Amino acid sequence: MSTDSMPSDELVSLYRTMCVIRTYEDRLAEIYTEGKTPLFSIAAGPVPGEMHLAAGQEPVAAGVIVHLRSDDVITAPHRPHHFAIAKGVDLKRMTAEIFGKKTGLSQGKGGHMHLFDPQTHFSCSGIVGAGFPPAVGAAFAFKRQGEDRVAVAFAGEGAANQGTFHESLNLAASWHVPVVFVIEDNHYAISVPKERSTAVAKNSDRASAYGIPGVYVSGNDVLAIAEAAEKAIARARQGHGPSLLEIETTRLYGHFQGDAEAYLAAGEKDEWRHLDPVPRFRDYLLHSGRMTPDKDQMLQAEARALVDEAIAFARESPDPDPADAFTDVFANA
Amino acid sequence: MSTTTIRKLTMARAISEAIAQEMERDPRVLVWGEDVGAYGGIFGATQGLLPKFGEDRVIDTPISESAFIGAAIGASAEGLRPVVELMFVDFFGVAMDQIYNHLAKNHFMSGGSVRHPVVLMTAIGGGYNDAAQHSQSLYGLFAHVPGLKIVVPSNAYDAKGLMIRSIREDDPVMYFFHKGLLGLGWMPSDDWAEVDVPEEPYEIPLGQAHVAGDGKDAAVITIGAMVPKVMAARDRVAQEGISVEVVDLRTLVPLDRRAVVAAAQKTHRVLVVDEDYRSFGMTGEVAATLAEEALDYLEAPIRRLAVPDVPIPYSRVLENTVIPSVDAIADEIRALVK
Numbered sequence: 001m002s003t004d005s006m007p008s009d010e011l012v013s014l015y016r017t018m019c020v021i022r023t024y025e026d027r028l029a030e031i032y033t034e035g036k037t038p039l040f041s042i043a044a045g046p047v048p049g050e051m052h053l054a055a056g057q058e059p060v061a062a063g064v065i066v067h068l069r070s071d072d073v074i075t076a077p078h079r080p081h082h083f084a085i086a087k088g089v090d091l092k093r094m095t096a097e098i099f100g101k102k103t104g105l106s107q108g109k110g111g112h113m114h115l116f117d118p119q120t121h122f123s124c125s126g127i128v129g130a131g132f133p134p135a136v137g138a139a140f141a142f143k144r145q146g147e148d149r150v151a152v153a154f155a156g157e158g159a160a161n162q163g164t165f166h167e168s169l170n171l172a173a174s175w176h177v178p179v180v181f182v183i184e185d186n187h188y189a190i191s192v193p194k195e196r197s198t199a200v201a202k203n204s205d206r207a208s209a210y211g212i213p214g215v216y217v218s219g220n221d222v223l224a225i226a227e228a229a230e231k232a233i234a235r236a237r238q239g240h241g242p243s244l245l246e247i248e249t250t251r252l253y254g255h256f257q258g259d260a261e262a263y264l265a266a267g268e269k270d271e272w273r274h275l276d277p278v279p280r281f282r283d284y285l286l287h288s289g290r291m292t293p294d295k296d297q298m299l300q301a302e303a304r305a306l307v308d309e310a311i312a313f314a315r316e317s318p319d320p321d322p323a324d325a326f327t328d329v330f331a332n333a
Numbered sequence: 334m335s336t337t338t339i340r341k342l343t344m345a346r347a348i349s350e351a352i353a354q355e356m357e358r359d360p361r362v363l364v365w366g367e368d369v370g371a372y373g374g375i376f377g378a379t380q381g382l383l384p385k386f387g388e389d390r391v392i393d394t395p396i397s398e399s400a401f402i403g404a405a406i407g408a409s410a411e412g413l414r415p416v417v418e419l420m421f422v423d424f425f426g427v428a429m430d431q432i433y434n435h436l437a438k439n440h441f442m443s444g445g446s447v448r449h450p451v452v453l454m455t456a457i458g459g460g461y462n463d464a465a466q467h468s469q470s471l472y473g474l475f476a477h478v479p480g481l482k483i484v485v486p487s488n489a490y491d492a493k494g495l496m497i498r499s500i501r502e503d504d505p506v507m508y509f510f511h512k513g514l515l516g517l518g519w520m521p522s523d524d525w526a527e528v529d530v531p532e533e534p535y536e537i538p539l540g541q542a543h544v545a546g547d548g549k550d551a552a553v554i555t556i557g558a559m560v561p562k563v564m565a566a567r568d569r570v571a572q573e574g575i576s577v578e579v580v581d582l583r584t585l586v587p588l589d590r591r592a593v594v595a596a597a598q599k600t601h602r603v604l605v606v607d608e609d610y611r612s613f614g615m616t617g618e619v620a621a622t623l624a625e626e627a628l629d630y631l632e633a634p635i636r637r638l639a640v641p642d643v644p645i646p647y648s649r650v651l652e653n654t655v656i657p658s659v660d661a662i663a664d665e666i667r668a669l670v671k
């Protein structure tokens with residue numbers, strides 16, 4: 001762990017966010033298998049469709065979003081839960097959406113890759129690279145309206161090969177708007193390793209092509225991430241323009257649930273598990289005396305209660321009415 | 334005497350076998366796309382190709398669709414015959430200009446001097462709660478643009494013959510396989526599509542519809558994954574004494590208008606069923622063809638059943654409401670013959 005500059009309560013708050021995310025993703029992983037055993041069928045059970053979980057990637061969400069306000073904007077990719085949780089999206093309504101229920105964020109119309117929460121200014125998309133341009137647009141709106149808000153676009157390292165990434169960096173730089181681009185480098189885009197798809201070792205180096213700062217943060221270290229993000233976000237908020245962060249992280253589940261990951265080398269996954277950021281940060285906090293074992297127990301119990309409550313709410317909520325399928329295509333119907 | 338080996342194949346295996354056989358026959362045929370190599374294609378359409386043909390001919394691409402789909406334009410003009418996969422049809426938006434302004438039009442704009450023998454293949458369809466950005470059919474969107482041939486197989490036999498023909502075409506072909514027809518263990522699948530497939534290569538010409546079921550009281554014109562659903566509805570109404578002809582269009586461009594007209598001539602009542610959006614698409618085009626060329630044969634207004642112009646919703650009850658079901662098709666047939 002890289003820095004001791006943060007007060008203990010802020011450190012513990014980062015840890016708390018990571019615990020909630022991990023608890024949530026692990027529980028969803030379990031629930032996702034309901035109705036899908038012994039034979040896996042993507043369409044079965046209370047949570048059907050694709051499921052992309054972010055266990056292992058908690059430090060990115062916690063470390064960046066800790067510096068955001070609730071009126072700041074986030075655009076997230078197909079793997080969105082950790083960002084949504086860190087941003088403060090209502091866990092009950094988000095979970096109900098993932099269960100396709102009427103009480104969900106979008107009354108069951110969106111699903112896990114299409115979570116929209118105008119209250120916390122959060123959205124995501126299942127199309128790789130789709131979040132960069134809207135973040136630039138949100139930042140443009142802040143600038144135009146004289147607001148000190150910031151937009152952050154999160155995406156995977158695979159998305160940095162999408163045209164929208166490069167176009168958005170250029171547009172953001174030439175408009176000089178308060179946006180931060182954050183690339184989660186979990187080494188893989190489904191089965192394709194970064195080094196086989198990307199002409200440079202670090203996407204952060206690509207920032208220089210657009211004349212903006214680019215920083216690579218290695219080690220999946222929440223404190224190093226928080227430190228780098230603080231600078232980038234402050235810079236944007238103070239009107240000094242966009243920047244790019246690339247953050248090394250690890251994908252502890254498969255690309256989606258049900259991915260056999262036959263493309264991984266033997267032992268590759270064990271290495272990532274060994275570096276699991278949640279126990280690593282816990283050990284750091286305990287050993288440095290920043291958190292007591294009691295506090296840890298309490299936080300974990302709280303995380304479980306929060307997640308249990310959200311899941312119970314989702315399970316007990318009613319399905320949408322079939323007729324709901326025909327509403328909401330237009331605002332002015 | 335030559336012997337023919339015939340096996341039952343899933344549609345996914347029929348597609349990958351077709352591509353493999355064409356790659357063996359013609360070194361100019363290459364495959365590229367996301368996760369087509371070690372993964373074998375998310376839906377198995379390129380299964381087994383990497384071990385057989387190696388990384389020089391089966392190439393995993395970056396997530397740079399505009400570039401790797403556009404690259405097929407230049408590569409095909411200069412001697413290659415690429416088969417390019419992009420996982421879901423829903424993702425094509427990011428590469429659209431390369432497709433509809435270039436791949437589709439270059440042959441025409443060049444006065445016929447430039448050719449693009451390219452197959453773009455992709456997965457379509459819903460039915461497993463993957464929501465609005467992973468469940469569309471959208472072939473109508475591409476069929477609308479002059480210059481793209483549009484193939485939508487409904488079973489493994491057609492899938493192989495149509496893929497081989499598509500690779501041999503000197504025109505760009507978009508080849509759409511429905512996720513629910515591929516025979517994937519993890520996806521709700523229609524066993525109907527898993528049929529006998531000869532091992533040796535064969536072609537099915539583009540633009541020839543297939544009469545999947547004979548009947549006299551009404552005809553249902555359809556395509557892709559709706560074919561087995563219509564066949565199931567046909568069985569159901571047969572018990573009520575309604576005899577239904579089923580026409581599987583197999584390709585939208587070229588469209589077998591003669592088969593469309595023939596169905597009206599024979600049964601005088603026509604229902605068009607599609608998993609694509611209802612307005613400005615396949616069902617409208619078939620209805621227009623009937624209005625133009627077969628109006629005199631019709632004894633009842635043409636009926637259409639398709640996704641009712643809403644995005645595909647996530648929630649199971651909502652998705653089931655918008656994607657035509659066997660029940661809904663059977664109801665439409667009953668209404669048509671009343």
Ligand SMILES: Cc1ncc(C[n+]2csc(CCOP(=O)(O)OP(=O)(O)O)c2C)c(N)n1
Nearest residue numbers: 079126127128156157158159188189190424
């Ligand atoms: C435009 C587009 N192309 C392809 C896909 C299919 N796809 C979904 S996720 C993914 C890999 C994304 O990798 P990365 O950006 O590194 O994010 P990660 O999944 O590793 O979090 C791909 C290819 C898509 N959803 N959208």
Ligand SMILES: [Mg+2]
Nearest residue numbers: 156157188189
């Ligand atoms: Mg990745």
